[in-house]
Amino acid sequence: MKYLALIWLLLSQAVLADAAQNVVIDKPFARAAMQQQKNSAAFMQIINQGQPAAIVNARSSVSEIVELHTHINDNGVMRMRKIPQIDLPHGQMVKLKPGGLHVMFIKLKRDLNVGDMIDVTLVFDDGSEKALELPVHKVMMKHKGMSGHGKKMMHH
Amino acid sequence: MKTTKALYFWIIAVSFFAGLVLAQYYLKQRGSDLIPGAGGEFTLQAASGPVSLSDYRGKVVAIYFGYMSCPDICPTSLWNLTEAVKQLPPEQARQVQPVFISVDPERDSPEALSIFVKGYSDNFVGLTDTKPNIDKVARQYSVIYEKVPLKDSAMGYVMDHTSVIYLVDRRGVLQYYVPHDTPPNSINADLRKLLAG
Known part of the structure; x- marks a missing residue:
């Protein structure tokens, strides 16, 4: 009986918990922006341990507007587009990363300097919210061995 | 048989x-210099006045086309390039001229660009010009770019663009085409080859 009560308690917790409680955020960071740069972006890894959910909005004090965006690499042409939401399927890791999904800061009110901590609040489709503090990083590609060398031009 | x-x-x-x-x-x-992909001479506007590729004869020139409102793709490429140059010995680094060409002259003035590029390195040069002049250089370097209105976004419009770093040798000849996401150490290896040549 004791166990049943415990199981019931755990189950009800999982069902009653909102998206903000079920979502685990890993390695969040924002991209440094200064010297006339008006826009920037935040990235993170998200695991949703609960029911399928979605991020539908985001806020931050650093910019006038925050939107959800993605990039499409169309044969080397980068096409950035606004998206209505970022889906978070149960149990999967969704990566917001350079060159892909990102939380976009438009019309920055201040410089984002390396080492700063900034605020971002994620808003989920069930109305719940998650407030984050993220560090500002300078973003560049990681060392990837010998991959991705420049292509030599053909001269005749 | x-x-x-x-x-x-x-x-x-x-x-x-x-x-x-x-x-x-x-x-x-x-x-002709206008064959797609051939690269070649150009003159565009910096805050200090017109700048030509031939002004940098004797240096290795690294050229990237993008725009200042670009939050992610351009900064990643510009940092990769800046880091690749920084990994060179100082006397070699001084022989590399990084150039950022904005394909968004509506929003990016030469004056704003000159400040923007200094966020990456002191000798970075920022150029732009009228659309016809940018189009001409874009054709030479096989850059595809397009102004795309985003009605639902506060961005107003974005500039879709090719994300490539072009490496030009000391004689002004386009030698390398560095695709997006190439890490600094690989760009550095290409720069070294051109500096040695």
Whole structure:
């Protein structure tokens, strides 16, 4: 009986918990922006341990507007587009990363300097919210061995 | 025996036509700087006045086309390039000229660009110009760019663009085409080859 009560308690917790409680955020960071740069972006890894959910909005004090965006690499042409939401399927890791999904800061009110901590609040489709503090990083590609060398031009 | 003869015939025939095509290409490329992908001389506007590629003869020039409102793709590329140059010994780093060309002259003035590029390195140069002049340089370097309105976004519009770093040798000849997401150490290796050459 004791166990049943415990199981019931755990189950009800999982069902009653909102998206903000079920979502685990890993390695969040924002991209440094200064010297006339008006826009920037935040990235993170998200695991949703609960029911399928979605991020539908985001806020931050650093910019006038925050939107959800993605990039499409169309044969080397980068096409950035606004998206209505970022889906978070149960149990999967969704990566917001350079060159892909990102939380976009438009019309920055201040410089984002390396080492700063900034605020971002994620808003989920069930109305719940998650407030984050993220560090500002300078973003560049990681060392990837010998991959991705420049292509030599053909001269005749 | 017969099949061998036929094979020779086809090898000769194919080589002949391949030669014709290559010769055409060669003559065209020599004749004009405007053949797509050929790179070559250009003059665009910096805050300090007109700047030409030939002003940097004797240096290795690294060129990237993008725009200042770009939150992610351009900064990643510019940091990769900046880091690649920083990994060189100082006397070699001074022989590399990084150039950022904005394809968004509506929003990016030469003055704003000159401040923007200094966020990456002191000798970075920022250029832009009228659309027809940018179009001409974009064609030379096979850059595709397009202004795309985003009605639902506070961005207003974005500039879709090719994300490539072009490496030009000391003589002004386009030598390397560095695709997006190439890490600094690889760009550094290409720069070293051009600095040695």
